[in-house]
Amino acid sequence: MEPVLELVDVAKRYRGGLHAVDAVTLRLGPGLIGLLGPNGAGKSSLMRIAATVTRPSSGQVLFDGADAVRRPDALRRRLGYLPQDFGVYPHLSASEFLSYLAAVKGVGARAARARIGELLEILDLAGAGRRPLGAYSGGMLRRVGIAQALLTDPQVLVVDEPSAGLDPEQRVVLRNLLSDLATDRVVVLSTHIASDVGSVASDIAIMSGGRLRVRGTPEEVLRLAQGQVWEVTVPAETLQILRQRHVISKQVRTPAGMRVRVLAPSAPVADAVPVAPDLEDAYLAVVHGHAATAGVVR
Amino acid sequence: MTALLGTALWGIAVADFRERTRRPAYLVTLAAAVGLGWLAVPPADSVWVILDAGGYRGLYDGAWVGTATALAGGLWLMLGGFYVVRGTVTRDRLTGVGQVLAGTPMSRTTYLAGKFLSNLLVLASMAGVLALTALGLQIARGESYAMEPVALLAPFVLFTVPVLAVTSAAAVLFETIRPLRAGLGNIVWFVVWMSLLLGSSGVPFGGFDAVAASMQSSVVEQGLTPAGEFSLGLTEVGEPLRVFDWDGLVPSAGLMVGRLVVLLAAVLLAVLPALWFDRFDASRAAGSPVFAGGAGGAGGAEPVRTPAPVPGGRAAGTASAVSVDSMTSARTGTRPGLGRMVAGELRVLTSDLPRWWWLVALGLNVAAVVVGEPGTALLAAAWIWPVLVWSRLGTQHLEHGLDTLLGAYPGTLHRVTAQWVAGVALTAVTAVGPLANMLLAGESVRAAHWAAGALVIPSLALLLGTVTRTPRVFQVLYLVVWYMALNEVAGFDLMGIVLDGAGRPAGPSAVVVSGAALCMTAAALAVRRVQHLRR
Numbered sequence: 001m002e003p004v005l006e007l008v009d010v011a012k013r014y015r016g017g018l019h020a021v022d023a024v025t026l027r028l029g030p031g032l033i034g035l036l037g038p039n040g041a042g043k044s045s046l047m048r049i050a051a052t053v054t055r056p057s058s059g060q061v062l063f064d065g066a067d068a069v070r071r072p073d074a075l076r077r078r079l080g081y082l083p084q085d086f087g088v089y090p091h092l093s094a095s096e097f098l099s100y101l102a103a104v105k106g107v108g109a110r111a112a113r114a115r116i117g118e119l120l121e122i123l124d125l126a127g128a129g130r131r132p133l134g135a136y137s138g139g140m141l142r143r144v145g146i147a148q149a150l151l152t153d154p155q156v157l158v159v160d161e162p163s164a165g166l167d168p169e170q171r172v173v174l175r176n177l178l179s180d181l182a183t184d185r186v187v188v189l190s191t192h193i194a195s196d197v198g199s200v201a202s203d204i205a206i207m208s209g210g211r212l213r214v215r216g217t218p219e220e221v222l223r224l225a226q227g228q229v230w231e232v233t234v235p236a237e238t239l240q241i242l243r244q245r246h247v248i249s250k251q252v253r254t255p256a257g258m259r260v261r262v263l264a265p266s267a268p269v270a271d272a273v274p275v276a277p278d279l280e281d282a283y284l285a286v287v288h289g290h291a292a293t294a295g296v297v298r
Numbered sequence: 299m300t301a302l303l304g305t306a307l308w309g310i311a312v313a314d315f316r317e318r319t320r321r322p323a324y325l326v327t328l329a330a331a332v333g334l335g336w337l338a339v340p341p342a343d344s345v346w347v348i349l350d351a352g353g354y355r356g357l358y359d360g361a362w363v364g365t366a367t368a369l370a371g372g373l374w375l376m377l378g379g380f381y382v383v384r385g386t387v388t389r390d391r392l393t394g395v396g397q398v399l400a401g402t403p404m405s406r407t408t409y410l411a412g413k414f415l416s417n418l419l420v421l422a423s424m425a426g427v428l429a430l431t432a433l434g435l436q437i438a439r440g441e442s443y444a445m446e447p448v449a450l451l452a453p454f455v456l457f458t459v460p461v462l463a464v465t466s467a468a469a470v471l472f473e474t475i476r477p478l479r480a481g482l483g484n485i486v487w488f489v490v491w492m493s494l495l496l497g498s499s500g501v502p503f504g505g506f507d508a509v510a511a512s513m514q515s516s517v518v519e520q521g522l523t524p525a526g527e528f529s530l531g532l533t534e535v536g537e538p539l540r541v542f543d544w545d546g547l548v549p550s551a552g553l554m555v556g557r558l559v560v561l562l563a564a565v566l567l568a569v570l571p572a573l574w575f576d577r578f579d580a581s582r583a584a585g586s587p588v589f590a591g592g593a594g595g596a597g598g599a600e601p602v603r604t605p606a607p608v609p610g611g612r613a614a615g616t617a618s619a620v621s622v623d624s625m626t627s628a629r630t631g632t633r634p635g636l637g638r639m640v641a642g643e644l645r646v647l648t649s650d651l652p653r654w655w656w657l658v659a660l661g662l663n664v665a666a667v668v669v670g671e672p673g674t675a676l677l678a679a680a681w682i683w684p685v686l687v688w689s690r691l692g693t694q695h696l697e698h699g700l701d702t703l704l705g706a707y708p709g710t711l712h713r714v715t716a717q718w719v720a721g722v723a724l725t726a727v728t729a730v731g732p733l734a735n736m737l738l739a740g741e742s743v744r745a746a747h748w749a750a751g752a753l754v755i756p757s758l759a760l761l762l763g764t765v766t767r768t769p770r771v772f773q774v775l776y777l778v779v780w781y782m783a784l785n786e787v788a789g790f791d792l793m794g795i796v797l798d799g800a801g802r803p804a805g806p807s808a809v810v811v812s813g814a815a816l817c818m819t820a821a822a823l824a825v826r827r828v829q830h831l832r833r
Binding site: 048051052053054055072073076077078079081083085086087088089090091092096099100101102103104105106107108109111112114115118119122145148151152153158 | 626627629635639641642646694699700703705707709712713831832833
């Protein structure tokens with residue numbers, strides 16, 4: 001299938017020489033790609049480039065084969081973008097704010113009215129749709145942000161840390177929405193929470209230090225940490241030694257000692273038991289350089 | 299305990315000073331100080347002067363250049379410096395630093411005194427650059443090469459520092475009074491500055507009389523005759539000033555005590571708000587960005603953070619059954635809906651205006667019709683009243699942090715156009731009464747000037763907002779334009795209120811003003827286009 005959105009050898013250098021994004025290539029077709037990475041990995045910079053908000057220092061962004069850096073409006077007309085941080089006009093209601101944005105996008109008045117009503121309903125904002133946004137909680141504002149990203153029928157949806165501030169139920173709603181949308185659209189979901197991606201993404205990319213480290217299906221990414229995840233119960237003093245030598249992904253205090261999950265190429269202590277990795281283990285293995293990545297980056 | 303207090307005070311002041319002086323804008327303010335110094339010590343053949351001793355100026359030695367630059371510094375840094383330093387408390391509020399500080403044992407007084415000190419350090423650094431410029435110009439002008447550090451710097455200590463202290467304190471004070479935090483504070487300070495100048499011959503809080511008396515005495519002692527008034531402020535003279543020798547002011551004890559009192563009053567003014575400062579309690583901070591919000595600069599509004607329950611809200615999980623694909627199809631058009639965008643921009647501009655604001659605007663317009671004379675006062679009032687609203691043109695998306703969100707939307711230039719149309723509509727509506735008056739009186743020429751004014755005001759606001767990305771510049775510049783026009787300086791009259799002997803507008807023609815308005819709008823669009831290309 002032809003890619004819809006292509007980021008080719010994209011780099012972003014800020015003043016002072018910081019390389020936020022370094023030679024990243026991503027070709028994206030319909031489906032949901034989960035972009036994982038620690039804070040400062042360059043995810044948000046890459047999202048802004050994909051959303052045409054920021055120009056790359058070098059490289060290309062192509063939408064349906066056309067240059068979206070020089071002529072961004074074609075992509076913008078088919079784009080839904082939810083930034084990590086965004087503001088609102090605090091004295092407008094959600095309906096007024098979304099109507100304004102719909103006009104900016106050129107959506108017809110009647111269609112906009114119907115669409116906004118439906119979005120407010122889906123995102124559980126209908127009861128508060130006429131109140132000024134200044135009186136909204138952080139989670140409600142995040143849902144308004146999601147609504148604006150879905151104002152049109154976006155062919156490309158770029159969402160940066162969309163679940164921040166949402167309660168568990170709202171996160172389920174969001175995941176279902178994104179999963180629905182990914183059927184025939186490009187959905188790029190950026191987060192540093194591996195579990196947000198695991199349940200919906202058919203494609204996973206992991207960034208760190210501005211570079212794309214790994215890209216693959218969830219199964220391929222999990223395979224990177226195969227045989228490197230161990231569980232063991234140890235006394236407190238052994239835990240200190242383990243921490244110095246290995247990445248500890250989980251620890252629980254039990255009556256018998258500390259039950260820990262350790263990333264290590266071989267058994268970290270004599271009675272450690274190998275366990276199946278989860279996505280968080282694989283993510284930590286990649287970020288900390290433990291994973292065998294050969295052949296996985298596409 | 300005292301040492302701890304001093305450490306906290308100095309820590310707040312230095313951290314804040316560093317934060318501000320590491321911004322590129324700080325270099326611009328220092329460059330402005332250099333420019334001010336150049337104006338105060340102009341070339342010998344210049345007819346534009348700042349300090350005029352009755353047709354004379356002193357030999358360019360340490361005493362004269364120090365006094366001239368120090369007086370000019372007190373005069374102009376009081377106005378410009380206020381807009382440079384204000385916003386520090388608001389910045390702590392917006393960045394969340396205030397929340398962190400609120401969790402420490404720091405007292406209100408320490409915090410406010412630290413901010414005052416930081417403001418004073420910034421302004422003092424500008425005055426320092428001014429003093430260095432004075433020394434450089436003394437040498438460059440080549441009339442005296444004598445190094446007289448005391449004669450050069452003493453006027454700064456005597457005249458400039460107390461004024462800067464009051465300015466620093468007022469900047470802190472204004473940020474603790476909710477209505478003065480935003481644009482209204484900028485206007486109020488302009489009025490305060492103007493009033494102080496009118497009441498003290500151009501040197502805020504007095505002192506000019508002593509300087510003038512000393513200069514006059516020297517002029518007379520040298521057998522010269524003063525040919526005019528002593529004045530401070532940028533003025534054009536008929537011919538270059540003649541030169542006399544002046545040894546500098548020997549301040550009286552009374553003058554020094556008076557300046558010390560000003561300095562102490564500034565300190566008290568800075569810590570006075572400890573009585574009511576909210577100490578970053580978010581529950582006590584809210585309101586409109588224009589009339590009660592932030593610093594009046596980009597990002598000046600209070601962050602939206604008040605949690606609120608949803609009346610009648612149901613569990614969000616139930617909505618997961620709704621499919622996005624079943625929603626009404628909403629395709630993006632090839633062109634934005636300009637009419638609805640203009641309506642949206644008008645709503646954004648006016649949604650936070652309180653009812654009394656509209657009542658005052660209505661009252662001014664009704665009065666213009668009822669009074670029955672096409673007077674300037676009511677037109678001036680009607681078109682000064684919305685200054686804070688216009689000043690948001692080109693900056694409202696920055697004010698509320700929408701630039702990232704809107705950055706991914708199409709039609710950047712259409713949005714700028716919609717803002718301009720909304721601005722013109724608002725300008726016309728707010729002075730429809732004076733227009734009716736002119737038309738009823740058959741004053742078609744003045745009506746044409748009114749139309750040009752309705753175009754040029756939002757155009758100027760949009761251009762300045764787009765270029766500077768802050769509403770402050772328009773807020774100040776627009777008042778300066780009106781001040782000049784009301785003082786019958788015809789060149790500044792963009793609305794046809796300065797009349798010649800025949801009762802016709804004496805300023806630039808309506809066609810010229812309209813053309814300038816369209817050029818400004820085109821420039822705003824071009825600047826926005828460049829900003830977009832450099833995103």
